[in-house]
Amino acid sequence: MGxxxxxxxxxxxxxxxxxxxxxxxxxxxxSGTKKGCDQGACGACTVxxxxxxxxxxxxxxxxxxxxxxxxxxxxxxxxxxxPLQQAFIEHxxxxxxxxxxxxxxxxxxxxxxLRRGVPSHITGDLHATSIPYSRDExxxxxxxxxxxxxxxxxxxxxxxxxxxxxxxPEAAE
Amino acid sequence: xxxxxxxxxxxxxxxQSVMKKAVELAPGALLPGGRPDPLIRRQHGHIGKPVSxxxxxxxxRGAAPFAAEIALDxxxxxxxxxxxxxxxxxxxxxxxxxxxxxxxxxVMTHRNAPRLNPPPRFLSGDKAAAGDxxxxxxxxxxxxxxxxxxxxxAETQEQADHARSLIRVTYAEEPAATSLPTADGCEVGTFMxxxxxxxxxxxxxxxxxxxxxxxxxxxxxxxxxxALEPHGATLVWRGDELFIHDATQAVAHTAWSMxxxxxxxxxxVHVSSPFVGGGFGAKGLWQHQILAAAAARLAGxxxxxxxxxxxxxxxxxxxxxxxxxxxLGADADGRLTAxxxxxxxPKTRHSPMPEPFILPTQSAYAAKTFALEVxxxxxDMVANTFMRAPGEAVGTVALECAMDxxxxxxxxxxxxxxxxxxxxxxxxxxxxxxxxxxxxxYRAGAQRFxxxxxxxxxxxxxxxxxxxxxxxxxxxxxxxxxxxxAARITLDAAGHARxxxxxxxxxxxxxxxxxxVAADRLGLPLEAVTVRYxxxxxxxxxxxxxxxxTASVGLSVMMAHQELVGELLKLAGNDSPLAGLGADxxxxxxxxxRKLDEPxxxxxxxxxxxxxxxxxxxxxxxxxxxxxxxxxSMHSHGAMFCEVRVNAITGETRVSRFLGSFxxxxxxxxxxxxxxxxxxxxxxxxLALMEETQFDGRNGRIMNRNLSxxxxxxxxxxxxxxxxxxxxxxxxxxxxxxxxxxxxxxxxGAAVANAIHNATGRRVREFPITLDKLL
Ligand code: FES
Ligand code: FES
Numbered sequence: 001m002g003x004x005x006x007x008x009x010x011x012x013x014x015x016x017x018x019x020x021x022x023x024x025x026x027x028x029x030x031s032g033t034k035k036g037c038d039q040g041a042c043g044a045c046t047v048x049x050x051x052x053x054x055x056x057x058x059x060x061x062x063x064x065x066x067x068x069x070x071x072x073x074x075x076x077x078x079x080x081x082x083p084l085q086q087a088f089i090e091h092x093x094x095x096x097x098x099x100x101x102x103x104x105x106x107x108x109x110x111x112x113x114l115r116r117g118v119p120s121h122i123t124g125d126l127h128a129t130s131i132p133y134s135r136d137e138x139x140x141x142x143x144x145x146x147x148x149x150x151x152x153x154x155x156x157x158x159x160x161x162x163x164x165x166x167x168x169p170e171a172a173e
Numbered sequence: 174x175x176x177x178x179x180x181x182x183x184x185x186x187x188x189q190s191v192m193k194k195a196v197e198l199a200p201g202a203l204l205p206g207g208r209p210d211p212l213i214r215r216q217h218g219h220i221g222k223p224v225s226x227x228x229x230x231x232x233x234r235g236a237a238p239f240a241a242e243i244a245l246d247x248x249x250x251x252x253x254x255x256x257x258x259x260x261x262x263x264x265x266x267x268x269x270x271x272x273x274x275x276x277x278x279x280v281m282t283h284r285n286a287p288r289l290n291p292p293p294r295f296l297s298g299d300k301a302a303a304g305d306x307x308x309x310x311x312x313x314x315x316x317x318x319x320x321x322x323x324x325x326x327a328e329t330q331e332q333a334d335h336a337r338s339l340i341r342v343t344y345a346e347e348p349a350a351t352s353l354p355t356a357d358g359c360e361v362g363t364f365m366x367x368x369x370x371x372x373x374x375x376x377x378x379x380x381x382x383x384x385x386x387x388x389x390x391x392x393x394x395x396x397x398x399x400a401l402e403p404h405g406a407t408l409v410w411r412g413d414e415l416f417i418h419d420a421t422q423a424v425a426h427t428a429w430s431m432x433x434x435x436x437x438x439x440x441x442v443h444v445s446s447p448f449v450g451g452g453f454g455a456k457g458l459w460q461h462q463i464l465a466a467a468a469a470r471l472a473g474x475x476x477x478x479x480x481x482x483x484x485x486x487x488x489x490x491x492x493x494x495x496x497x498x499x500x501l502g503a504d505a506d507g508r509l510t511a512x513x514x515x516x517x518x519p520k521t522r523h524s525p526m527p528e529p530f531i532l533p534t535q536s537a538y539a540a541k542t543f544a545l546e547v548x549x550x551x552x553d554m555v556a557n558t559f560m561r562a563p564g565e566a567v568g569t570v571a572l573e574c575a576m577d578x579x580x581x582x583x584x585x586x587x588x589x590x591x592x593x594x595x596x597x598x599x600x601x602x603x604x605x606x607x608x609x610x611x612x613x614x615y616r617a618g619a620q621r622f623x624x625x626x627x628x629x630x631x632x633x634x635x636x637x638x639x640x641x642x643x644x645x646x647x648x649x650x651x652x653x654x655x656x657x658x659a660a661r662i663t664l665d666a667a668g669h670a671r672x673x674x675x676x677x678x679x680x681x682x683x684x685x686x687x688x689x690v691a692a693d694r695l696g697l698p699l700e701a702v703t704v705r706y707x708x709x710x711x712x713x714x715x716x717x718x719x720x721x722x723t724a725s726v727g728l729s730v731m732m733a734h735q736e737l738v739g740e741l742l743k744l745a746g747n748d749s750p751l752a753g754l755g756a757d758x759x760x761x762x763x764x765x766x767r768k769l770d771e772p773x774x775x776x777x778x779x780x781x782x783x784x785x786x787x788x789x790x791x792x793x794x795x796x797x798x799x800x801x802x803x804x805x806s807m808h809s810h811g812a813m814f815c816e817v818r819v820n821a822i823t824g825e826t827r828v829s830r831f832l833g834s835f836x837x838x839x840x841x842x843x844x845x846x847x848x849x850x851x852x853x854x855x856x857x858x859x860l861a862l863m864e865e866t867q868f869d870g871r872n873g874r875i876m877n878r879n880l881s882x883x884x885x886x887x888x889x890x891x892x893x894x895x896x897x898x899x900x901x902x903x904x905x906x907x908x909x910x911x912x913x914x915x916x917x918x919x920x921x922g923a924a925v926a927n928a929i930h931n932a933t934g935r936r937v938r939e940f941p942i943t944l945d946k947l948l
């Protein structure tokens with residue numbers, strides 16, 4: 001059994017040292033997922049595994065046998081962008097674009113965490129079943145995704161607008 | 174550059190005859206008596222519209238190709254081993270195990286590296302690109318802690334990294350200069366050939382005699398750019414030609430410099446860099462491209478070199494620390510009588526410049542006397558280099574905190590103190606300002622921010638555990654335009670124009686903005702213009718640095734456009750409604766040329782080309798020497814306002830509000846401009862509160878060489894930042910626009926520090942202002 005990446009089955013690498021990130025970038029040529037630190041500190045390599053956001057630089061590819069990985073290439077296509085991608089463009093939620101795929105994948109995973117009622121560091125009531133979509137919640141939950149260009153305001157605007165308009169869970173992607 | 178811009182002497186140093194010739198060559202727009210760029214008057218075009226980025230759809234899909242993502246057949250991967258001493262000799266270097274490791278193709282050290290010429294140090298020539306001119310793996314010397322001592326090529330990155338770990342080295346260490354007390358000499362620093370020193374009158378005497386005065390020492394640490402994309406390149410030799418997919422702010426400079434290093438003709442090196450994942454001054458020519466090219470030649474294979482985050486810290490320079498003493502003397506009314514700004518900063522003997530922190534003080538305020546000086550001391554460390562607003566970013570920290578301290582002592586509002594000391598002309602050079610509307614920026618910013626609600630008494634507003642305060646500071650950055658700008662316009666029979674220019678995109682929105690500008694210049698819709706950039710085969714020597722790219726490209730396209738109009742009129746000939754008209758009688762509109770005062774006399778580009786049987790028209794233009802900065806003192810400004818909340822128990826500072834009110838000439842695209850302003854401000858928040866390259870003074874090694882220990886502002890650290898601007902065009906800048914990429918980081922650090930003082934009553938002069946300093 002291999003790994004499913006954006007709906008396609010791919011083989012596990014022979015070399016167990018290959019990270020999920022390097023499998024994507026170097027073997028599958030899915031270079032939309034970025035490497036900013038290779039140490040789990042920047043979020044540029046964020047992908048979704050069975051809908052949850054993970055840092056693919058800290059994941060060995062062989063550990064993900066049988067799992068379903070969604071990268072930025074699986075989020076939207078040319079001419080059929082995900083609403084969040086469109087909102088990033090409208091709100092100028094990027095400059096160089098290097099952190100952007102990670103921000104977008106992270107936001108998609110983050111919104112599901114919020115919808116499930118997973119509390120964050122700044123959530124006041126840890127037992128609340130629903131958590132308000134406040135700007136601060138979004139900012140806190142996106143803080144693992146660095147942006148050196150300083151597109152933070154546009155990123156949060158884009159996320160807030162996309163999910164304020166559509167606060168319900170999405171159909172499976 | 175600002176050194177060109179340094180004084181009357183420099184301007185007069187240019188012989189009259191040269192000036193005359195230059196006046197003939199230069200567009201009237203930018204010189205005395207000239208007409209401003211006609212686009213400044215155009216109000217209803219694409220300029221000034223918040224156009225979304227043309228490359229946005231690519232970037233949000235992760236489909237914009239970066240340098241370390243290009244796949245080449247037969248490519249091998251590089252890994253570097255770095256020295257662990259600051260100075261000395263390599264005694265033994267055992268590469269046997271590495272060479273025998275699986276997948277290894279080559280281990281390169283000083284013993285087998287090809288002979289290479291030293292890299293041309295940036296600023297040492299028109300196209301010199303290197304941040305460091307040390308020999309590259311040519312001998313057994315070690316010059317800094319972190320210098321590459323070996324390079325491994327292997328079939329996979331994992332194999333290369335593993336083999337690199339098997340290299341064993343011993344050194345004969347020598348005493349190294351790794352802290353200011355052990356420095357290998359100090360002297361007055363120079364920047365672009367000019368001493369970083371200015372003296373007007375006797376500032377020390379004036380300071381001693383002043384009825385009001387402040388004097389303090391401010392320190393700033395080293396900073397690292399930390400562009401999110403680590404440096405990388407993918408390159409291949411094809412015969413004697415070298416093709417580099419690079420991440421660079423200087424494609425033409427890199428091609429020329431690599432040719433010098435490898436004894437090639439410039440035309441044998443091809444550098445392509447369409448997308449750069451952030452630069453901020455760091456994406457230039459460093460050892461990794463050179464080593465990878467040398468190894469690729471030895472191995473006969475294409476090479477990918479992707480620096481690890483640690484690798485970036487080891488071989489790419491950052492901003493140097495500074496220790497600055499500012500002394501301000503003022504008369505009873507608050508008018509400055511003495512400005513003293515002196516200090517010290519370390520540098521290597523191989524880097525292009527010391528951190529020039531007195532630059533902002535040269536034109537900030539009127540004063541009768543000045544004493545400015547940068548002492549530079551030589552250390553054995555990784556090269557220091559340009560980082561966003563070199564000089565101004567940290568110089569404004571000292572100057573603008575001192576102004577706040579003076580305002581407090583005088584009992585004056587800090588905004589009013591600054592306005593009172595506005596100079597009428599450049600205080601050092603005596604030249605007139607091209608356009609300076611900082612007072613308007615302050616007034617608009619203060620009103621919008623609610624500055625009148627600030628209580629001037631420190632520590633007077635408390636909300637629960639939080640002390641709340643406001644501060645302000647001036648942002649400033651000069652207008653630059655470097656020589657070498659050129660551009661090509663290709664107009665085809667369908668009325669589509671392509672602009673070719675060797676410019677760069679690292680987040681500024683280059684293609685977007687210049688599509689707008691060129692569309693207005695040519696009278697075309699946006700869809701009819703394409704901008705091709707990011708390749709050394711395109712015209713121009715255009716650095717994405719000094720916030721000058723827009724001016725350089727804009728003027729180059731303007732010159733090419735003049736050629737185009739001339740050529741079109743020639744082609745139009747006698748059968749055209751335009752027959753007999755000269756270039757200054759027509760304008761470009763509706764995809765054609767029309768007579769200025771008789772719009773009925775019009776012919777479309779398509780029609781002109783069709784009638785003359787041409788499928789396309791190609792013209793090139795070159796920007797003249799940047800003489801405008803010899804006639805005018807040209808600077809952008811901003812009024813920065815900050816509100817902080819400081820926790821009275823933990824000392825934690827949160828920036829709750831920030832507003833930047835800018836005077837940068839005309840804003841070409843409000844959407845991308847706002848992002849650049851905010852990006853600079855956010856880097857300034859980092860400078861104020863958390864960023865610090867921790868340098869071990871015992872061994873010259875950077876300790877926090879990763880993104881966990883070097884703290885950058887993250888989403889929760891960044892409030893909603895408001896940016897506004899005067900939008901007053903500078904009549905002496907192309908399109909009326911001065912640069913905007915760097916100014917945001919200037920003034921921000923001081924605005925935060927001044928707000929912290931207002932909140933807490935504490936003056937912290939040692940940056941960054943971490944919570945321990947507020948306890
Ligand atoms: S590359 Fe994975 S967190 Fe930085
Ligand atoms: S857009 Fe450049 S790092 Fe975020």
